[in-house]
Amino acid sequence: MIDLHTHSHFSDGTFSPSELIEKSENLFLKAIAITDHDTTGGLAEGLKAAENKNVRFIPGIELSVTHKPGELHILGLGLKNWENAPILQEINKKRKVRNTKIIELMNVQGLNIRYDDLKLLTKGTIGRPHFASWLVSNGHANSMNDAFTKYLTWGKPFYMPRETISLESAIDFIHYCGAYAVVAHPLNIPVNFNALLEKLDNWIASGIDGIEAVHSGTKRNMTKRLLKYGKEKGCMITGGSDFHGGNKPFVKLGKTAKLGIISDEFLPEELLR
């Protein structure tokens, strides 16, 4: 069992990198990647925690890139150097601009939220999940999901778009860090399957190395279709749960949609080098 897509409290997960490593060891995972949104802040801790452990730690990241329709997320897997990353500062500046607008919207509605309230909820990237969590704690929503559907998704009162980077600059950054660029949860793009395959063709032509065919949000029959496509193209095929701890309680570490095990066959050999 492996898991190449997880979030720590350096973005919108609820566990520390060390706790994630400990959980992986307890579950006898062969490998775990920590892939926080737009930050490498948790990787040094993850690396240290995995020393002398039976679980292989794969440093990663998940970047949101500009795309319509839906949200396109790119995983960087197997980062080798991640210290000097001006692009991440740029992304997080843009996040801050958007977050400040959301705070203004909420305060206009009389909710009385401050930036510092959000800072307490993460050691790194601040995003909509932290607003969701604030809304739950302050009695405005019953769950994270409820907060998103009532307030934070497109068309809802506290939705604000955020400027993202281009696919090309995400790929460049990931390659610069010595890592592989993998399309996260491709099925999240709301187009029919044939249109998705065309998009994947284009993304591969732009430098994408692989696809995340196995994911907790991807149904088995769709995984099969992605696997067939990936094998035909000879691209890297990965599997990850997208574990967020208590922020997405229905997602389990090392598990697929129906809580099957994410098999070692979705750990590409290149990531072990």
Ligand code: AMP
């Ligand atoms: P942001 O990048 O700040 O706009 O926030 C988007 C992130 O919110 C996504 O990457 C997801 O991890 C998270 N998210 C989206 N919908 C939900 C949900 N219903 N419950 C919990 N987290 C969510």
Ligand code: FE
């Ligand atoms: Fe997330």
Ligand code: FE
């Ligand atoms: Fe994602």
Ligand code: ZN
């Ligand atoms: Zn994710």
